[in-house]
Amino acid sequence: MKIKIMSLYVDDQDKALRFYTEVLGFAKKTDFSQGPYRWLTLVSPEDPDGTELQLALNNNPAAQTYQQAMFQQSQPAAMFFTNDIKADFERIKARGAEFTMPPTDVTASIIAMLKDTCGNLIQLTQLKRY
Amino acid sequence: MTDRAQYTPGPAGGARIEKEPVQGSEDKWTLVLVRELRHSPEKVWQALTDPAHLREWAPFEADGSLARVGTTVKLTTVAAPTPQVSETRVTRADAPKALEYNWGGFDIRWELEGFRGGTRLTLWHNINRRFISMGAAGWHICLDVLDHLLGGNPIGRIVGGDAMKFDWQRLNVEYAKQFGIEAPSWPPKAAQKS
Numbered sequence: 235m236k237i238k239i240m241s242l243y244v245d246d247q248d249k250a251l252r253f254y255t256e257v258l259g260f261a262k263k264t265d266f267s268q269g270p271y272r273w274l275t276l277v278s279p280e281d282p283d284g285t286e287l288q289l290a291l292n293n294n295p296a297a298q299t300y301q302q303a304m305f306q307q308s309q310p311a312a313m314f315f316t317n318d319i320k321a322d323f324e325r326i327k328a329r330g331a332e333f334t335m336p337p338t339d340v341t342a343s344i345i346a347m348l349k350d351t352c353g354n355l356i357q358l359t360q361l362k363r364y
Numbered sequence: 365m366t367d368r369a370q371y372t373p374g375p376a377g378g379a380r381i382e383k384e385p386v387q388g389s390e391d392k393w394t395l396v397l398v399r400e401l402r403h404s405p406e407k408v409w410q411a412l413t414d415p416a417h418l419r420e421w422a423p424f425e426a427d428g429s430l431a432r433v434g435t436t437v438k439l440t441t442v443a444a445p446t447p448q449v450s451e452t453r454v455t456r457a458d459a460p461k462a463l464e465y466n467w468g469g470f471d472i473r474w475e476l477e478g479f480r481g482g483t484r485l486t487l488w489h490n491i492n493r494r495f496i497s498m499g500a501a502g503w504h505i506c507l508d509v510l511d512h513l514l515g516g517n518p519i520g521r522i523v524g525g526d527a528m529k530f531d532w533q534r535l536n537v538e539y540a541k542q543f544g545i546e547a548p549s550w551p552p553k554a555a556q557k558s
Binding site: 265266267268269270271272273290293 | 423424441443444445446448450467468469470491492494495498499502523524548
């Protein structure tokens, strides 16, 4: 058994695909459709066979309620790890993303938070070495 | 050998794309599929609207009849990777001529015309343009299965992963070529830039 995929609700899959590839820099892995259903996943180009992120449409009331509540309470819907949070912060900001928190020192890590334009907050994390 | 094991879809055909300009956005594409069936419009109408018949060929389950305008019916996409239920409202039901409803945000329109003692059936489906050849391939197989059902020789629904065993990939490529678009790759290969 492996941890292979994580799902994230988004309000628009086309818009989400653009943001997660063009702004964040991930790569599309699978994209297919069955009737109204669309299965869309991404990977990091640094780890193309690694864990995938599914961009799932929030087309049910439970998903919408959950997503909105998490956002209003400033809870990240996903967390991505980086080895250079300052560089990623500058790169992503330069491509137009809105950060709600710049790189900030916390226990054992430096974190930053940004809006994904699809209803979520995303946290970037760089672990500190002691 | 059962009839299902012997079934192989014929070449892609009978499909086209209608393109409608949308101001400030990409064109709206609608898949149009035409199929001639050797059965009466009344019989075809029943297969399009009755849940027990839909279960034998359609890519969704309906929890009620689609035969009356204004009714609300839940459509469950069969064999989707996660459960996918959408509520639909029948917006047109002129038996046995025209049927319209929405499937998960996409409009579906069926028209039935008497034709040489049978029915010329036309489907309009404004599927996401990225998946239009996939949709054409899926409907092609579904309509073949419908034809078997109407002929009193049901071979059982072929949707989702099952369709892979029945040349769905070939049809996807053939329809993409006919439409002049690039076939969406399936099964997925390596990670690709969007």
